Amino acid sequence: MRDAVTTLIRTYDNTGRYLDQNALNSIKSYFDSGLDRVKAAAVISANASEIVKAAGSQLFEQVPELIRPGGNAYTTRRYAACLRDMDYYLRYGSYALVAGNSDVLDERVLTGLRETYNSLGVPIGSTVIGIQIMKEIVKAKVAEAGVTDASVVEAPFDYMSRELSELSV
Numbered sequence: 213m214r215d216a217v218t219t220l221i222r223t224y225d226n227t228g229r230y231l232d233q234n235a236l237n238s239i240k241s242y243f244d245s246g247l248d249r250v251k252a253a254a255v256i257s258a259n260a261s262e263i264v265k266a267a268g269s270q271l272f273e274q275v276p277e278l279i280r281p282g283g284n285a286y287t288t289r290r291y292a293a294c295l296r297d298m299d300y301y302l303r304y305g306s307y308a309l310v311a312g313n314s315d316v317l318d319e320r321v322l323t324g325l326r327e328t329y330n331s332l333g334v335p336i337g338s339t340v341i342g343i344q345i346m347k348e349i350v351k352a353k354v355a356e357a358g359v360t361d362a363s364v365v366e367a368p369f370d371y372m373s374r375e376l377s378e379l380s381v
């Protein structure tokens with residue numbers, strides 16, 4: 213599991229180079245956004261269950277067939293599994309936010325996920341809608357908490373969405 217700094221150092225060490233201007237700029241932007249990323253993670257931690265619940269309600273409002281008979285989130289067990297998955301995306305998203313790097317998402321969340329979802333008939337498009345709804349809720353809460361550039365919270369949610377929807381099996 214790596215963060216922005218260890219990833220960069222690994223890249224430069226692999227070719228025996230000193231950190232150049234590009235590297236230093238990217239480290240600087242990691243530190244410059246650090247306080248905002250930590251604040252955002254604190255907002256997520258303090259509001260996690262509320263965020264997941266709100267995102268679930270919005271998702272089922274937007275795609276009501278998910279919770280109708282025949283829908284993938286129909287039955288209490290599958291409804292709960294869906295919200296649990298949303299909670300995973302939120303929690304690991306907060307780790308990636310702090311790390312400034314998506315490595316933890318690849319390692320702990322995304323590997324093999326498409327295959328699992330496909331074999332269980334979990335709709336990936338709707339899952340991505342859920343992740344995006346969660347991103348918007350987090351952005352609003354983070355902005356309320358005084359983070360001026362709420363765009364820092366986008367990266368992990370967009371990464372999960374992209375990887376889930378585009379990686380071919």
Ligand SMILES: CCC1=C(C)/C(=C/C2=NC(=C\c3[nH]c(/C=C4\NC(=O)[C@H](C)[C@H]4CC)c(C)c3CCC(=O)O)/C(CCC(=O)O)=C2C)NC1=O
Nearest residue numbers: 278284285290293294297300320321328332334338339342
């Ligand atoms: C930490 C990393 C991690 C992830 C990401 C994870 C996902 C994950 N989601 C699963 C199931 C599931 N996932 C969903 C999710 C949904 N259904 C919908 O219609 C919605 C679109 C969506 C919610 C947004 C559902 C309903 C199931 C149960 C499917 C079934 O058993 O039929 C399963 C199968 C095993 C199980 O039911 O627990 C896994 C492994 N597990 C992990 O350990």
